[in-house]
Amino acid sequence: MSIMRSVLLAGAESVWLREKAMRYPFVRRSVSRFMPGESADEALDACRRQQEQHGTGTILTHLGENLSSLSEAEAVTRHYLELIDRVAAMGLDVQVSVKLTQLGLDLGLDACHQNLWQIVARAESHGNTVWIDMESTKYVDPTIELFRRARARSPRVGLCLQAYLYRTKADLEALLPLGPAIRLVKGAYREPPDLAFPKKADVDENYFQLAARMLQPDVPQGTFLGIGTHDEHLVERLRSVMASRPAGPASHEFEMLYGIQRPLQARLVAERAPLRILISYGEFWFPWYMRRLAERPANVLFVAKSMFAR
Ligand SMILES: Cc1cc2nc3c(=O)[nH]c(=O)nc-3n(C[C@H](O)[C@H](O)[C@H](O)COP(=O)(O)OP(=O)(O)OC[C@H]3O[C@@H](n4cnc5c(N)ncnc54)[C@H](O)[C@@H]3O)c2cc1C
Numbered sequence: 173m174s175i176m177r178s179v180l181l182a183g184a185e186s187v188w189l190r191e192k193a194m195r196y197p198f199v200r201r202s203v204s205r206f207m208p209g210e211s212a213d214e215a216l217d218a219c220r221r222q223q224e225q226h227g228t229g230t231i232l233t234h235l236g237e238n239l240s241s242l243s244e245a246e247a248v249t250r251h252y253l254e255l256i257d258r259v260a261a262m263g264l265d266v267q268v269s270v271k272l273t274q275l276g277l278d279l280g281l282d283a284c285h286q287n288l289w290q291i292v293a294r295a296e297s298h299g300n301t302v303w304i305d306m307e308s309t310k311y312v313d314p315t316i317e318l319f320r321r322a323r324a325r326s327p328r329v330g331l332c333l334q335a336y337l338y339r340t341k342a343d344l345e346a347l348l349p350l351g352p353a354i355r356l357v358k359g360a361y362r363e364p365p366d367l368a369f370p371k372k373a374d375v376d377e378n379y380f381q382l383a384a385r386m387l388q389p390d391v392p393q394g395t396f397l398g399i400g401t402h403d404e405h406l407v408e409r410l411r412s413v414m415a416s417r418p419a420g421p422a423s424h425e426f427e428m429l430y431g432i433q434r435p436l437q438a439r440l441v442a443e444r445a446p447l448r449i450l451i452s453y454g455e456f457w458f459p460w461y462m463r464r465l466a467e468r469p470a471n472v473l474f475v476a477k478s479m480f481a482r
Pocket of ligand 1: 359401467
């Protein structure tokens with residue numbers, strides 16, 4: 173892992189830095205590149221524009237991480253229930269993606285399951301789907317456990333897996349018999365070398381192998397692969413695998429973050445490749461924003477320039 177990436181990911185965990193940085197207008201300005209606004213109204217408006225102007229569906233995530241009380245987790249749950257109802261009333265193709273720590277994962281597995289299940293059941297009642305984000309490694313086991321519990325009750329739930337973890341190959345094999353919806357990403361947290369590939373080239377190769385595994389003919393019907401990456405080389409490698417073989421049982425779509433690799437997003441739309449854009453919103457954007465900077469340290473230059481912009 174590069175020093176810059178390490179420093180930025182350590183910064184993502186700093187409460188002191190968060191409290192300072194969020195007050196600076198130039199930081200707030202540079203966040204807007206990745207986030208259309210803090211409120212659900214602004215995010216929904218961006219979803220509508222994305223659908224009308226580019227014909228692509230979206231995924232909404234309300235930013236926030238660890239909580240200290242179950243009542244906070246219940247408030248987040250109510251927020252998502254209302255959001256799912258609003259999406260249905262607006263007739264938009266918008267899914268939601270939740271972080272289980274926001275639904276009370278640190279406060280008890282059963283309570284978190286209750287919250288997650290309410291959201292999945294509400295989405296199912298509208299014919300919609302819920303994604304579960306993957307957080308740092310200490311949450312991987314309980315996240316998979318809660319995905320399994322929800323998946324046993326409804327197919328309208330998908331799980332994010334991270335290609336930087338050595339364990340993901342085995343996790344994926346164990347989940348495949350379910351015919352699951354899996355969003356594959358490289359992984360955005362600071363993980364030690366005994367748990368995650370330290371070299372980017374190894375993460376990229378593992379990503380390719382895992383995605384290619386899901387496209388094989390022996391996976392169950394209903395398997396869905398969300399290709400969550402902005403890596404153009406990887407995208408083209410996977411597209412050529414798909415073009416060179418008869419289609420397997422798994423369906424797929426590309427998934428990218430709002431504001432990142434816009435030319436690649438436009439090209440996929442023009443070439444009629446299935447694409448969905450993840451839009452984040454909320455007031456608790458600092459750690460998420462630092463992870464976006466860490467993904468591309470050149471972004472730090474962009475932030476520096478924003479210091480002098482009016
Ligand atoms: C839909 C979606 C959902 C995600 N959910 C999760 C999750 O639940 N858990 C998790 O750990 N991670 C999640 N991530 C983040 C993911 O783990 C990676 O950190 C992130 O996608 C960057 O990796 P990459 O695959 O785009 O490849 P990289 O090799 O990092 O990037 C490829 C190219 O994309 C561009 N790029 C990538 N990131 C940025 C950026 N921030 N700013 C500007 N350009 C950039 C650059 O041109 C770069 O060269 C998600 C990503 C996506 C797209």
